[in-house]
Every structure is written in structure tokens, then in C-alpha cells.
Amino acid sequence: MKYISTRGTAPVLTFDEAMMTGLARDGGLYLPETIPAFAAEEIAALAGLPYEEVVFRVIRPFTGDTFEDGELRGLIAAAYEGFAHAARAPLVQLDANHFLLELFHGPTLAFKDFAMQLIGQLMQAALAKSGQRITIVGATSGDTGSAAIEAFKGLENVDVVILFPHGRVSEVQRRQMTTPAEANVHALALDGDFDDCQARVKDMFNDFAFRDAVGLAGVNSINWARVLAQVVYYFTAATALGAPHRPVSFTVPTGNFGDVFAGYIARRMGLPIERLVVATNQNDILHRALSGGEYRPDGVKPSMSPSMDIQVSSNFERALFYAYDGDGAAVAQLMAELKEGGFTISQGALQALGEAFVSGRVSEEETTATIRSVLARTGELLCPHTAVGVAVAEAHLGAVPMITLATAHPAKFPDAVEAAGAVRPELPPHMADLFTRAERVTRVPNDLAALQSLIRERTGR
Numbered sequence: 001m002k003y004i005s006t007r008g009t010a011p012v013l014t015f016d017e018a019m020m021t022g023l024a025r026d027g028g029l030y031l032p033e034t035i036p037a038f039a040a041e042e043i044a045a046l047a048g049l050p051y052e053e054v055v056f057r058v059i060r061p062f063t064g065d066t067f068e069d070g071e072l073r074g075l076i077a078a079a080y081e082g083f084a085h086a087a088r089a090p091l092v093q094l095d096a097n098h099f100l101l102e103l104f105h106g107p108t109l110a111f112k113d114f115a116m117q118l119i120g121q122l123m124q125a126a127l128a129k130s131g132q133r134i135t136i137v138g139a140t141s142g143d144t145g146s147a148a149i150e151a152f153k154g155l156e157n158v159d160v161v162i163l164f165p166h167g168r169v170s171e172v173q174r175r176q177m178t179t180p181a182e183a184n185v186h187a188l189a190l191d192g193d194f195d196d197c198q199a200r201v202k203d204m205f206n207d208f209a210f211r212d213a214v215g216l217a218g219v220n221s222i223n224w225a226r227v228l229a230q231v232v233y234y235f236t237a238a239t240a241l242g243a244p245h246r247p248v249s250f251t252v253p254t255g256n257f258g259d260v261f262a263g264y265i266a267r268r269m270g271l272p273i274e275r276l277v278v279a280t281n282q283n284d285i286l287h288r289a290l291s292g293g294e295y296r297p298d299g300v301k302p303s304m305s306p307s308m309d310i311q312v313s314s315n316f317e318r319a320l321f322y323a324y325d326g327d328g329a330a331v332a333q334l335m336a337e338l339k340e341g342g343f344t345i346s347q348g349a350l351q352a353l354g355e356a357f358v359s360g361r362v363s364e365e366e367t368t369a370t371i372r373s374v375l376a377r378t379g380e381l382l383c384p385h386t387a388v389g390v391a392v393a394e395a396h397l398g399a400v401p402m403i404t405l406a407t408a409h410p411a412k413f414p415d416a417v418e419a420a421g422a423v424r425p426e427l428p429p430h431m432a433d434l435f436t437r438a439e440r441v442t443r444v445p446n447d448l449a450a451l452q453s454l455i456r457e458r459t460g461r
């Protein structure tokens with residue numbers, strides 16, 4: 001299996017090379033050259049298997065020669081043993097034809113753990129073979145950061161540097177990033193929004209001298225391995241509800257487009273997904289782009305679902321690559337226009353996107369009302385991101401079962417949940433002392449040179 005860049009001019013890589021490289025050297029994102037198709041019998045055979053076995057069967061065709069089967073199975077087992085639910089990603093019924101896929105039973109209580117715990121294992125195994133030392137630099141709007149820290153803290157050959165927007169993550173999210181005591185963890189509160197954090201990370205990747213000097217690696221969803229790990233739960237959820245004999249739809253609370261793009265890959269692999277519903281909060285650039293064809297960031301607006309406060313959605317580039325029939329030059333042109341303020345999606349590409357994706361947007365008031373009404377009706381306490389998903393899903397219910405992704409535990413956002421009129425959710429026992437742990441954080445300007453010199457100083461490289 002070979003990996004190619006969405007912009008068409010970066011070196012073609014193997015799975016492990018793509019995983020360790022992060023952003024392609026032409027600024028694009030890596031994708032597999034071809035997407036393996038699963039036959040209906042292969043999909044049917046996944047129903048009821050342990051989650052770890054489904055991970056193995058779904059990712060194995062993508063990993064090439066990097067790991068032999070026994071090693072890969074061992075890494076997968078280690079990745080998910082810390083999850084608090086035996087099913088890993090349980091499905092619960094919300095309404096007659098509407099289900100919630102609970103993705104918050106991992107160690108940091110968000111869906112990010114599904115991928116981060118796995119790539120933590122895969123990257124450590126690859127590093128043990130190569131003897132390399134790396135500096136992971138990640139951007140977060142709240143959840144990727146803590147998941148990355150949890151997966152990589154304390155490792156000798158890894159520094160993990162996380163940029164988060166100062167004052168724009170929940171207190172629980174901030175403390176998850178600032179309280180780990182391990183010396184290889186560096187939490188940086190940047191004066192800016194998530195788009196600034198992500199832009200600076202990409203700038204660092206595009207500065208080859210810096211990138212090579214510090215051994216830069218990425219664990220945001222620019223990293224293909226992150227997306228791949230997230231493909232798996234679309235298979236477990238859909239087969240639990242009768243796929244491949246019965247189609248399903250998914251609604252995905254969306255920000256950086258990584259999670260819903262993983263669903264798109266599952267669909268291209270043959271999973272019968274009728275619709276992927278992209279649910280946005282008031283940062284609705286994806287809804288505007290998918291419904292009207294204009295992709296123009298207009299400034300991040302802070303919301304009660306802060307992890308989705310994003311306007312430059314990294315993985316949309318991967319969807320555009322397919323919508324433009326794999327034309328890397330066309331994608332590169334759109335990304336150049338984005339730097340100048342935005343772009344218009346061609347009619348053909350918009351139609352191609354529309355075959356898989358529909359979208360919706362909800363206001364803050366609708367999010368609050370959804371938390372309240374779902375709790376009253378079903379007893380299920382939603383985090384604000386999941387509430388955005390549920391609200392949009394409710395407008396797209398039909399004959400096909402709808403599965404909404406519950407992307408975080410409500411206890412990560414106790415203030416927002418309580419303000420919505422619901423009970424204040426408790427943190428689980430392993431995080432019960434979070435508010436008494438000492439914090440370690442450095443406030444940083446939104447300035448590339450300053451960030452690079454701080455990172456070189458911290459890592460000694």
C-alpha cells in the first residue's frame with residue numbers, strides 16, 4: 001500500500017513513513033493510493049466480533065509490510081485495554097430509529113482516544129525499530145491535546161508539544177493538558193484561536209530546516225493513521241444494526257472534518273452508508289460550503305461546543321481530492337486561494353460531495369434545548385458537541401437507521417451542561433482529583449519564530 005499527497009507533488013510513502021511524516025512536503029495530506037474494497041461477506045463477518053478484532057481486519061489492508069500480523073494484534077490489544085467499556089464503542093438507542101455511538105469511554109473521555117491510543121502504540125513500535133527521536137507538535141481545540149498527551153507522556157524518545165487557544169477550551173480540557181507532570185509534556189496556551197494553532201503547526205511542517213532539526217511529527221488528523229483508526233467504529237456500529245444487509249446513516253459533530261472523513265473512507269470501502277450528515281455549531285463553514293459551494297472562513301466564534309470552534313477544516317482537503325477526481329493540482333490551487341480568503345467549489349465537485357454528505361447547523365440555543373430535551377425524554381446526558389449532532393440528526397431522520405456519534409463525555413463540559421439546565425456531570429474516579437493537581441503551562445504569542453525557538457529550547461534540538 002502506497003500513500004500519495006492530496007497536492008500530488010510530495011514523495012510517495014509507505015504506511016509507516018506516512019504515519020511518521022504527518023504533513024506531506026508539498027503541504028498536502030497523505031491518502032492511500034487505492035482504497036481496499038470489502039466484500040459484503042467480509043463486512044457481515046465483522047458483526048459481533050470483539051472491537052480489537054474488527055480493528056485488525058479493517059486496518060490490516062492499509063498497513064502494508066510495516067507490522068507482521070502478530071505484532072499488529074498485540075499493539076491493537078494494548079491500545080484498547082485502558083477503555084472503560086467492554087464494547088469500547090457501545091451503541092445506545094435514543095429514539096425509534098436513532099442511535100448514539102458512545103465514543104467517550106477511553107482514558108481522556110473523547111473519541112480522540114480511539115485513534116490516539118492506537119497510533120501511540122504504532123508510533124512507539126516504529127520508533128523502537130528506527131531508533132529515532134521525535135518532537136510531536138499538535139494543535140488542539142481541546143480534545144486532541146489531552147488524548148495525545150495521554151498516549152505519549154513519559155516516553156524517552158518523544159517530546160509532545162500541544163498548542164491550545166488560550167481561554168477557549170473548557171477548564172477540564174485545559175487541566176487534562178496542563179496537569180501531567182511528565183517532563184516530555186509541554187502545554188502551550190497560544191494567544192489566538194484554534195485556526196491559529198493549526199496554522200502555526202502547518203507552518204512548522206513547511207519549514208523543512210526546523211522540521212528536520214527537531215524530528216517533527218504530527219498526531220492531528222493530518223496524520224492518515226489517525227483517520228484510519230477512526231474508520232473502525234463506523235464498521236462496528238453499522239454491522240451491529242444490520243449492515244451490509246441494511247444501510248445506515250451517520251451524523252457527525254464536525255470541526256476539522258477528520259471524524260466524518262473516516263466515515264467517508266468506510267463508505268468507499270463498501271460499508272453501506274446512505275448519508276454522512278455533517279453537523280456544525282455556529283462555526284458553520286462546512287455547512288455553508290456543502291450547501292452553497294463557497295468555502296470562506298469568517299473568523300472563529302467561541303461557542304459552548306469549543307472543540308468544534310474551527311473554520312479551516314484540515315481534512316476537507318482530503319474530501320476535495322476525491323471530489324476533484326484525484327486532481328492534486330486542482331486541490332493545490334484551491335488551497336492557494338484559501339490563503340487569499342477562500343474558494344468556490346466547482347459544480348461537479350459539489351455534486352460529488354453531495355452524493356455522500358449532507359449538512360446542518362445549529363445555534364447555541366438549539367444546542368442547549370437539545371441537551372435538556374434529550375435528558376428529559378431519554379435520560380441520556382449529552383455533551384454540547386454531541387447535542388449539536390443530535391439536533392442536526394433529528395432533522396435528517398427517515399427510514400434508514402441514524403447513528404449519531406457521541407464524541408465526548410458530558411463531564412468534560414460541566415459548566416455548559418449545567419447551564420443548559422441539566423445535572424452537573426461528575427468526572428470518573430481516575431480524574432476525580434483533576435481540580436487539585438498542579439498546572440504547568442506556558443502562555444505563548446501567535447508568532448512562528450517565537451514558537452520555534454521555544455520548542456528548540458525545550459527539546460534541546
Ligand SMILES: Cc1ncc(COP(=O)(O)O)c(C=O)c1O
Nearest residue numbers: 143255256257258259307407408
Ligand atoms: C468532542 C468533539 N466533537 C467533535 C469534534 C469534531 O471532530 P472533527 O475535528 O474530526 O471534525 C471534536 C474535535 O475534533 C471534538 O473534540
Ligand SMILES: N[C@@H](CCOP(=O)(O)O)C(=O)O
Nearest residue numbers: 140141142143144220221256
Ligand atoms: N477538535 C479537535 C481539533 C483538532 O482536530 P484533529 O482531529 O485534527 O486532531 C480537538 O479537540 O483538538
